Amino acid sequence: MRSTLITDIAELTTVDPEGRVLTDAAVVVEDERIAWIGPAADAPDADDRVSVEGRAVLPGWVDSHTHLVFDGDRSAEFEARMAGESYAAGGIGVTTSATRAASDDRLAELVRGRVADAVAGGTTYLETKTGYGLTVEEEARHARLLAGLREEGLVDEVTFLGAHLVPPGRDAEDYLDDVVGPMLEAVREHAGWVDVFCDTGAFDAEQTRRVLAAGVAAGLGVRLHGNQIEQGPGVGVAVEFGAASVDHVNHLSDADVEALAGTWTGWDRASATGTPGTVAGCLPACDLSTRAPLAPARRLLDAGIEVSLASNCNPGTSYTTSMNFNVGTAVLQMHLTLAEAVRAATLGGALGLRAQDRVGSLEVGKRADLHVLDAPAAIHLAYRPGMPLTHAVWRAGRRAV
Ligand code: NIG
Secondary structure (H helix, E strand, O other), X not given: OOEEEEEEEEEEEOOOOOOOEEEEEEEEEEOOEEEEEEEHHHOOOOOEEEEEEEEEEEEOEEEOOOOOOOOOOOHHHHHHHHOOOOOOXXXXXXXXXXXXXXXXXXXXXXXXXXXXXXXXOOEEEEEEEOOOOOOHHHHHHHHHHHHHHHHOOOOOEEEEEEEOOOOOOOOHHHHHHHHHHHHHHHHOOOOXXXXXXXXXXXXXXXXXXXXXHHHHHOOOEEEEEEOOOOOOOHHHHHHHOOOOEEEEOOOOOHHHHHHHHHOOOOEEXXXXXXXXXXXXXXXXXXXXXXXXXXXXXXXXXXXXXXEEEOOOOEOOOEOOOOHHHHHHHHHHOOOOOHHHXXXXXXXXXXXXXXXXXOOOOOOOOOEXXXXXXXXXXXXXXXXXXXXXXXXXXXXXXXXXX
């Protein structure tokens, strides 16, 4: 087992239960795990030594919501939105056509490129999903591609989103017969999660329940797209199914906030222990790109709900994998403190993927996922928005950037 001492850390944001931010700190990485954290002056010997020369270090970002399997361009749709059009789910069909036409090799190359971009921006734990296939064969092809990349260690979590949109020209109930039948059967060995876009223009509460129940019966965990376009049943159904996460949450009623808060009563936020509830997944880049009301992250946190920040990289509503951008925006626009935004983009995402015992903070025994900023303090993420602040990345103990 080889060890590396990473030292001369000006500011080390741990996101550990005490929320420690250490100055003049060091970390020892052994194999793929963190073996020691503390003041640089007390650091033990190690086989190798890397000085980060007075930079800030954070846990790698946990991007808990992306749609990386796609081909095609929807910049014209985006431009129309900037001229006043509203976002509607129908654009998913445009991407579906382009994606179906892409060869296996092309799709794999596109996804690999997007993963590389994400890692280059400090992301070390990544969820991604199907949802632009929308036939049994295509959803299975996309799920196989992602499972292969997970096998290679490039992505961490795979979600089945066959219920992303009723494909143009198909009857909804007839399509759902496929989703809960042969499609689920074809993807279940490749995916860990089932997801539904439960919103106006996509799937209603009953249809969502049908897909989630089938996914649960197939052994998949539950996550949901909800309350993006309008107030609706998404959050309620997510709570009903004990979903790990409900993402978007732009349009929430008081009852939605209360229902989410009710899922966190067995969780101690200060020590990050207990039984986690349903995370509220906030997607700031998507909110800006769709000109939606920003998800009420401040209100959700104040209600005792764990929040995640994710990129939602996809060609329709959020064509970016930049977690630095999302964290900066959460501070600048959503009124989160830097510490809250960093926690949401690390431990929050990990909770939303039920991976909090392995990743999401810098603690002895956890995976050595470290993000070194080209800045002396993490507040530079909001102070210098849009600047290329990622200097180096360790993923599972290996230098990735
Ligand atoms: O998370 N909301 C649903 N799915 C994606 C957007 C899909 C698209 O428009 O291509 C999202 O925003």
